[in-house]
Amino acid sequence: MAVKIFIDGEAGTTGLQIRERLADRRDLELLSIPSESRKDTSVRAELLNAADVAILCLPDEAAKESVNLIQNDTTRVIDASTAYRVAEGWAYGFAEMSRDQASIIASAKRVANPGCWPQGAIATLRPLIEAGLLPADFPVSVNGISGYSGGGRSMIEDYVAKGEDACEYMPYGLTFKHKHLPEMRHYAKLERTPIFQPVVGNFAQGMIVTVPLQLGSLPRVPKGIELHAAIADHYAAIEGGVVEVAPFVMMERSPELNPELYNNTNRMRLHVFSNDDTAQAVLIAVYDNLGKGASGAAVQNLDLMIGA
Incomplete structure (x- = not known):
């Protein structure tokens, strides 16, 4: 039946x-x-x-x-x-x-x-906190860009009507009271509410979420390869999941960091980039805000x- x-x-x-x-x-x-x-x-x-x-x-x-x-x-x-x-x-x-x-x-x-927004932050941060590489009270900021479809019918109609005159890059959430913050904090296992600064771009769908990390203040500074291994090990243990982790590669830019890359799919792909000399890293999640999001x-x- x-x-x-x-x-x-x-x-x-x-x-x-x-x-x-x-x-x-x-x-x-x-x-x-x-x-x-x-x-x-x-x-x-x-x-x-x-x-x-x-x-x-x-x-x-x-x-x-x-x-x-x-x-x-x-x-x-x-x-x-x-x-x-x-x-x-x-x-x-x-x-x-x-x-x-x-x-x-x-x-x-x-x-x-x-x-849609919290999933990228949770996907990258939670494995690091559970592995003990980041403390739960670590000061976190989350940024990213999403297609205008994430704003619902009214935003879609507005962007379509304006065409080429629509804003290419519109930051919002500047009161730091975004409705996604409670779940982002709760499920990433953060003790402090992150600074979350999203952006709407002039494209229909797809998104990138980025989490920059200043690691130098930690008592023990994790290497980039350790961050990557903790995230990769977490998703390798999830049977039947749709989240995957890109190889750990040092590069200046990548065509895979395209917010529209996984449009109309349920895929999420995570990336880790780091500079161990400066104790800095960035975690990046690429997925479709209308798909996995x-x-x-x-x-x-x-x-x-x-x-x-």
């Missing part, structure tokens, strides 16, 4: 991408709400309770409303909003975060899909939950 899936918010960017990824699946039955009934709470409630898995692609408050509309013990939930990412009782949907995270997701009734992660979590 096909697993019944209801995407609440299927008309949004993430919802449309998820539906497209699931459209040809014979093992799933996609429940859909008529466009004229999207704001009808009773119709939404009926579909939410009829689904085996509900995928919520909604703003935070609307996602909370949908969760409260579920009145049974059988509907499982994947929530793509920020509402439950650090909430007790919700599994965090980054399957490669730890050796047992995929099994935690597989057995969970409630899964919070990760934000959003809809791809949701489908990966769905497959874990239904045993596909």
Whole structure:
């Protein structure tokens, strides 16, 4: 029997991408709400309770409303909003975060899909903190650039309308209160909130997250090869994961550091660059903000939950 899936918010960017990824699946039955009934709470409630898995692609408050509309013990939930990412009782949907995270997701009734930005920071920092190469109170900064699709429909429409006149490089989050900071700190195992300074570029999708490290103040300064080995060992132990680690190579630049390189895939590739003489390093994650960063992660979590 096909697993019944209801995407609440299927008309949004993430919802449309998820539906497209699931459209040809014979093992799933996609429940859909008529466009004229999207704001009808009773119709939404009926579909939410009829689904085996509900995928919520909604703003935070609307996602909370949908969760409260579920009145049974059988509907499982994947929530793509920020509402439950650090909430007790919700599994965090980054399957490669730890050796047992995929099994935690597989057995969970409630899964919070990760934000696109935090995954790159968590993917690079957490293995180093767990290996003892960085202390949990290390002062961290996180930077990066993402395609404008990460801003949702309104930003997409704005960039498309402006065409060549759209801003090529727009820093934001300059109040240092970005909504992704709590999960970034919590799941990277940081004791201090990092400085996070994201940028939107004039391209549709794809992203790079960078974590520069000033290592000279540490009692013992790790070598670049040690940083790389700790990250590589972590992901080598994750069976079935989609995160890979590039070889440790000294270079001035690389064509692989292209934010659009893995567009329309679920891949994430991590890089470590360092200068041991100056005790400096930079960790870089390249992935698709709509793939591993959003809809791809949701489908990966769905497959874990239904045993596909």
